[in-house]
Amino acid sequence: MSRSAHPAGPRHADVLTEGHYSAPAADLNVLDEKVWARTVTRDEDGALTVGGIAVARLAEEFGTPAYFLDESDFRARCRAWADAFGPDADVFYAGKAFLSRAVVRWLKEEGLNLDVCSGGELTTALDAGMPAERIAFHGNNKTVAEIERAVEAGVGRIVLDSFQEIVRVAHIAQRHGVRQRVQIRVTVGVEAHTHEFIATAHEDQKFGIALADGQAAEAVRRALSLDGLDLVGIHSHIGSQIFDMAGFEVSARRVVQLLAEVRDEHGIELPEIDLGGGLGIAYTSEDDPREPHEIAKALSDIVTRECEAAKLRTPRISVEPGRAIVGPTAFTLYEVGTIKPLEGLRTYVSVDGGMSDNIRTALYDAEYSVALVSRTSDAEPMLVRVVGKHCESGDIVVKDAFLPADLAPGDLIAVPATGAYCRSMASNYNHALRPPVVAVRDGEARVIVRRETEEDLLRLDVG
Numbered sequence: 001m002s003r004s005a006h007p008a009g010p011r012h013a014d015v016l017t018e019g020h021y022s023a024p025a026a027d028l029n030v031l032d033e034k035v036w037a038r039t040v041t042r043d044e045d046g047a048l049t050v051g052g053i054a055v056a057r058l059a060e061e062f063g064t065p066a067y068f069l070d071e072s073d074f075r076a077r078c079r080a081w082a083d084a085f086g087p088d089a090d091v092f093y094a095g096k097a098f099l100s101r102a103v104v105r106w107l108k109e110e111g112l113n114l115d116v117c118s119g120g121e122l123t124t125a126l127d128a129g130m131p132a133e134r135i136a137f138h139g140n141n142k143t144v145a146e147i148e149r150a151v152e153a154g155v156g157r158i159v160l161d162s163f164q165e166i167v168r169v170a171h172i173a174q175r176h177g178v179r180q181r182v183q184i185r186v187t188v189g190v191e192a193h194t195h196e197f198i199a200t201a202h203e204d205q206k207f208g209i210a211l212a213d214g215q216a217a218e219a220v221r222r223a224l225s226l227d228g229l230d231l232v233g234i235h236s237h238i239g240s241q242i243f244d245m246a247g248f249e250v251s252a253r254r255v256v257q258l259l260a261e262v263r264d265e266h267g268i269e270l271p272e273i274d275l276g277g278g279l280g281i282a283y284t285s286e287d288d289p290r291e292p293h294e295i296a297k298a299l300s301d302i303v304t305r306e307c308e309a310a311k312l313r314t315p316r317i318s319v320e321p322g323r324a325i326v327g328p329t330a331f332t333l334y335e336v337g338t339i340k341p342l343e344g345l346r347t348y349v350s351v352d353g354g355m356s357d358n359i360r361t362a363l364y365d366a367e368y369s370v371a372l373v374s375r376t377s378d379a380e381p382m383l384v385r386v387v388g389k390h391c392e393s394g395d396i397v398v399k400d401a402f403l404p405a406d407l408a409p410g411d412l413i414a415v416p417a418t419g420a421y422c423r424s425m426a427s428n429y430n431h432a433l434r435p436p437v438v439a440v441r442d443g444e445a446r447v448i449v450r451r452e453t454e455e456d457l458l459r460l461d462v463g
């Protein structure tokens, strides 16, 4: 799909292209466990339940649209990542995927660290009691005020993203009479997305300092020369929704090569290497993500092998999964409003949310699955496009999917794997009220981020 927009908005032809879809599943009532949170199942009446609660009850109590997050699944995924990497490595949950105070508490209890990338995320983390030393602060343009707060709070590390920032953080740390632990983010020349990785398109982007032309080596030189900084490692993040380890392999090799150069030039072995996040999840039944223990083993084997070859001590590895932890743990529940069959094309199913609660389809052409969840149905599958209620033809939630042909207004449908980057990228477009996030666990449901109200909108609009 073309991402270029007509000056007056997206051209309909761009949005309404032929889609990509495979044949309908043999039985549309079956919930593929790959894409649904772990406690999701159907009860004897055929309604979807999560944490033991049926969606009809959830819809009645919390309304739609709403995100329902399976807390025990979230916690289990945290433990799986922490166990897979073990005590000699660190897992930082990437808060940008979805952050709230409840999430921070879960992370703290399950032994994970937290990566934040803004003052707002930092405030949320500290307010919910995440120990500052377990927080890493990221971003390509942290403000002076944000750096001040991070240094004052005593965050465990700041990831330096530019030459200016090296000096800025050093000055601020010195002013506070501390040596701030920092890593330098480098761009390794690999940008990986899902199955492919592109070895040239990398440097032309805003993040990090290029390994090329000795720039990263120069950044290390400067960081080591400044009293306010304690340079502990090198950071790299190569992309999103990655299934293939080949990109990490190249990235790790290049980072280790830099560590070897640093040792040769300065006589020190930097003790940490962070390989970033980006590990993929299943959005549809066609996706095949790896388990955390496979990923941990692959990454640790790569780093160990490269370090042995370079005669370096193996540094402490850290990773920053966001999507892989929270993504699969939540689904968005919608109520069907209108149904429009377009002869010879597809049927448009309009729900009570849309691009304001899931911008990923419009923004990245992301693929999602959808299921009828308030009941089962034996009707024939029909090809549908699930769309929202916004004034935009690109307001698509699920581009191509199959739902039973007897779908009717008032039915509840759910889109799985919306835990990452849906609520966190939600907007008030058309003055939509951003949906709540409801945590469900062991038969209990509680709001962890409440639904916005019209008063919230009016409060911001000071007249």
Ligand code: LLP
Binding pocket: 094, 096, 097, 115, 138, 237, 239, 240, 241, 276, 277, 278, 279, 320, 321, 322, 323, 324, 360, 420, 421
């Ligand atoms: N670490 C760094 C430095 C990052 O920039 C990111 C994501 C992560 C970790 C976490 O990546 P994850 O494991 O969640 O894929 N909004 C987009 C993705 C942008 C991600 C930006 N950085 C989406 O909806 O797919």
